[in-house]
Amino acid sequence: MLTLPPGAIPFSHVLSAGPLAGPAKIYAMVNQSGGAGKTTSAVNVAASAAEYGWRTLIVDGDAQCDASVACGYEPDQMEGQATLYDVLLGVANFEDTIVPALAGPYGAKGTVAIENLYIALASSELEDAEQMLATRVGREFWLRGLIESVRGQFDLIIIDCPGNLGLYVVNAIVACDEVIGCVKPGWKELRALTRIELKIEEIKRALGGVKAFLGKVLVVDVPTTRSQGAIYDDSKKSVASAYADQMLPMVRRSPRIPEAYAAQKVLRIYDRTGEVTQDYYDITKALGFKRRKK
Numbered sequence: 001m002l003t004l005p006p007g008a009i010p011f012s013h014v015l016s017a018g019p020l021a022g023p024a025k026i027y028a029m030v031n032q033s034g035g036a037g038k039t040t041s042a043v044n045v046a047a048s049a050a051e052y053g054w055r056t057l058i059v060d061g062d063a064q065c066d067a068s069v070a071c072g073y074e075p076d077q078m079e080g081q082a083t084l085y086d087v088l089l090g091v092a093n094f095e096d097t098i099v100p101a102l103a104g105p106y107g108a109k110g111t112v113a114i115e116n117l118y119i120a121l122a123s124s125e126l127e128d129a130e131q132m133l134a135t136r137v138g139r140e141f142w143l144r145g146l147i148e149s150v151r152g153q154f155d156l157i158i159i160d161c162p163g164n165l166g167l168y169v170v171n172a173i174v175a176c177d178e179v180i181g182c183v184k185p186g187w188k189e190l191r192a193l194t195r196i197e198l199k200i201e202e203i204k205r206a207l208g209g210v211k212a213f214l215g216k217v218l219v220v221d222v223p224t225t226r227s228q229g230a231i232y233d234d235s236k237k238s239v240a241s242a243y244a245d246q247m248l249p250m251v252r253r254s255p256r257i258p259e260a261y262a263a264q265k266v267l268r269i270y271d272r273t274g275e276v277t278q279d280y281y282d283i284t285k286a287l288g289f290k291r292r293k294k
């Protein structure tokens with residue numbers, strides 16, 4: 001069992017208080033290749049929406065646990081705390097994996113909970129998730145069932161995906177309303193968006209009742225972006241023209257992002273007035289999650 005900081009509202013209290021007015025909008029952050037800024041974006045859009053007054057859930061389905069870590073938790077060090085892996089094993093309920101996101105490392109002096117923000121925790125054992133899912137009946141619908149069970153408790157749910165298009169990511173696509181394709185600026189990355197679209201089409205053809213589509217494109221200038229200069233600028237323009245209607249504001253490159261991650265803080269708490277923090281507020285507003293009127 002976790003010892004939450006004073007003032008944190010456990011998810012069990014949210015559940016017993018009853019549903020919110022509207023069912024959550026569900027996004028999946030997807031890209032086939034790793035290191036495209038998916039987790040950073042999932043966590044920081046979610047944190048901005050939470051600040052604007054929207055009750056928000058991040059679903060961490062990645063064995064790297066990066067989103068869980070960014071929200072203050074090291075799931076593999078927390079004996080007895082349920083994770084998505086336990087749900088997959090059938091020994092925990094999904095709601096037991098949902099904990100308040102923290103504004104610093106769990107257990108550290110002064111760490112408080114972030115109002116309105118929750119995370120469904122991952123664990124490194126999720127490495128086995130693909131094989132475990134593969135043999136199930138309804139294997140593509142596992143995550144949808146879990147998420148639908150808490151949809152009424154949230155305004156926004158963001159599923160952070162591992163960097164592939166495997167069975168867990170298929171589950172995330174099936175569970176979401178819209179996919180956000182997260183890419184680095186570059187020619188190769190532009191092709192990655194086409195692959196995501198083809199994958200969504202394939203899923204829709206094979207399975208009934210899937211409503212997801214590539215709703216938005218988010219370009220994040222991560223440090224591993226290969227080319228700078230003319231080709232790089234051209235490729236940014238070509239992503240922008242090919243996906244004009246779907247483009248979210250771009251995220252600039254900033255050392256604040258790895259620093260915030262190392263401090264286990266979301267950006268708006270680590271660097272309240274930073275430019276890249278503002279980028280994420282702009283994206284959140286572009287998704288329709290503006291400051292909620294009281």
Ligand SMILES: Nc1ncnc2c1ncn2[C@@H]1O[C@H](COP(=O)(O)OP(=O)(O)OP(=O)(O)O)[C@@H](O)[C@H]1O
Nearest residue numbers: 034035036037038039040163222252253254257258
């Ligand atoms: N705008 C940015 N500026 C500088 N560094 C960034 C930026 N966005 C992300 N990073 C760094 O780039 C790395 C990859 O980012 P992130 O973990 O968000 O990508 P990811 O797509 O979730 O990766 P994976 O597929 O491995 O889960 C991280 O070290 C992160 O701190």
Ligand SMILES: [Mg+2]
Nearest residue numbers: 038039062066
């Ligand atoms: Mg990630």
